[in-house]
Amino acid sequence: MLRILRILLLGLLLTCPACRHGRMFRSLFVMNVRCPVCGVIFERDAGEVTGGMAINMTLTSTFALVAGGVLGIATDIPAGELIVLLGLATAGFGMLFYRHARGLWTSILYLTGSIFED
Numbered sequence: 265m266l267r268i269l270r271i272l273l274l275g276l277l278l279t280c281p282a283c284r285h286g287r288m289f290r291s292l293f294v295m296n297v298r299c300p301v302c303g304v305i306f307e308r309d310a311g312e313v314t315g316g317m318a319i320n321m322t323l324t325s326t327f328a329l330v331a332g333g334v335l336g337i338a339t340d341i342p343a344g345e346l347i348v349l350l351g352l353a354t355a356g357f358g359m360l361f362y363r364h365a366r367g368l369w370t371s372i373l374y375l376t377g378s379i380f381e382d
């Protein structure tokens with residue numbers, strides 16, 4: 265269990281789960297195909313990016329739902345302003361969490377044995 269949490273944390277920190285040293289991203293939104301340290305392929309199959317997108321979409325929607333509920337109940341912000349505020353915050357959260365969602369998906373692939381050294 266501790267191993268699983270550690271590997272998921274490595275993914276969130278955008279670090280290769282196989283060698284625990286290589287960086288997954290070379291720029292803000294461009295993921296390395298291979299780990300620069302151990303050479304493992306992060307997303308081996310075509311379409312693997314959709315796993316990270318699904319994680320990002322799920323967590324962003326959850327964020328919007330919880331934030332909207334809390335702000336709608338606990339504050340007196342008018343509905344129009346609340347919708348605009350939530351829209352901007354949700355879009356920002358989705359963009360900021362995109363890399364981490366893909367890193368998390370890569371960790372899940374590693375845990376399921378879909379990432380392995382050649």
Ligand SMILES: [Zn+2]
Binds near residue numbers: 284299302
């Ligand atoms: Zn590596």
